[in-house]
Amino acid sequence: MSRIKTLITMINSTPAINELLAELTPDADIRFLKAGEQVADYLDDLEVLYGTLTEADFSKAGKLKWVQTNSTGVEHVMYPAFRNSDIILTNTGSSITAIVAEHAVAMLFALARNLHLQRDLMKAHKWEIIRGREIGGITLGILGVGKIGSRVAALAKPAVKKVHVLDVKEITKNENIDKVYGFDQLTEFLGDCDAVICSLPSTPQTNNMISDKEFSAMRKDSYLINISRGEIVDENALLKALRGGRLAGAGIDVLEQEPCPEDSPLWDEPRLLLTPHSAGFCENLEERKIRQFVANFRHYIRNRKIPGSLDKTRGW
Numbered sequence: 641m642s643r644i645k646t647l648i649t650m651i652n653s654t655p656a657i658n659e660l661l662a663e664l665t666p667d668a669d670i671r672f673l674k675a676g677e678q679v680a681d682y683l684d685d686l687e688v689l690y691g692t693l694t695e696a697d698f699s700k701a702g703k704l705k706w707v708q709t710n711s712t713g714v715e716h717v718m719y720p721a722f723r724n725s726d727i728i729l730t731n732t733g734s735s736i737t738a739i740v741a742e743h744a745v746a747m748l749f750a751l752a753r754n755l756h757l758q759r760d761l762m763k764a765h766k767w768e769i770i771r772g773r774e775i776g777g778i779t780l781g782i783l784g785v786g787k788i789g790s791r792v793a794a795l796a797k798p799a800v801k802k803v804h805v806l807d808v809k810e811i812t813k814n815e816n817i818d819k820v821y822g823f824d825q826l827t828e829f830l831g832d833c834d835a836v837i838c839s840l841p842s843t844p845q846t847n848n849m850i851s852d853k854e855f856s857a858m859r860k861d862s863y864l865i866n867i868s869r870g871e872i873v874d875e876n877a878l879l880k881a882l883r884g885g886r887l888a889g890a891g892i893d894v895l896e897q898e899p900c901p902e903d904s905p906l907w908d909e910p911r912l913l914l915t916p917h918s919a920g921f922c923e924n925l926e927e928r929k930i931r932q933f934v935a936n937f938r939h940y941i942r943n944r945k946i947p948g949s950l951d952k953t954r955g956w
Contacts, residue, residue: 683702733787782839
């Protein structure tokens with residue numbers, strides 16, 4: 641029986657990576673995309689792709705059965721031909737769930753205790769106290785309760801007063817969730833929370849979901865953290881909310897345009913904690929992602945099915 645033709649892109653071949661992939665050798669013919677090569681060069685007989693299949697290359701991928709992206713978000717492959725195909729789609733979300741959730745909670749704690757403002761004072765050589773907020777008195781809202789949102793709830797629950805959640809899908813209460821809102825209760829949800837962490841996928845349903853109306857519904861001096869997709873939060877509305885005193889602070893790891901343009905006013909907004917889409921970065925990141933790929937491959941070898949595959953019609 642011939643081995644499964646497999647191409648890995650966006651990750652380089654290293655001794656550590658090759659050691660992790662070694663167990664697949666009997667079943668998979670694995671190659672890495674080299675400098676100067678294109679994915680299209682391999683598509684004639686490729687069955688498994690780690691990386692991105694562009695719309696321009698889709699028609700050449702006649703034997704492709706499974707794509708694993710190198711990211712959590714998959715909106716970049718949601719063009720009609722791929723979305724309507726039978727190709728299995730997985731992402732690397734599970735490999736970075738914990739660290740993205742930690743980044744979100746760290747942002748919340750830093751904002752509540754005004755550590756970003758104290759850092760600015762340190763740089764200005766000013767010994768000045770800025771009152772912080774008691775984290776234990778915060779009602780935290782989590783917008784999007786997938787793997788990352790659920791992990792945020794587990795991390796934050798022991799530290800905050802209450803955890804409220806809202807998602808596009810039906811959610812049930814558990815030991816980490818105090819109240820669940822329906823998708824049509826967004827305004828009520830925002831008004832009931834002292835801080836909101838956004839962990840939604842980018843879909844037509846969620847794009848520009850947080851704008852002027854939603855910021856107006858939020859509690860005065862509340863916080864917004866977005867570690868999901870930049871398209872979900874209207875950046876102009878965010879600036880107005882920060883400057884108008886509606887928000888006490890915001891933590892943003894994702895923007896609609898990345899890198900952040902040099903002339904963007906976001907750079908100089910004092911109550912904004914901005915990180916460069918780095919929430920998912922940590923030590924041994926590539927090894928973490930390949931471990932997940934190998935685990936998925938074991939299932940694929942067994943029956944050509946992978947638990948946790950994404951629903952392409954929904955986009956997550």
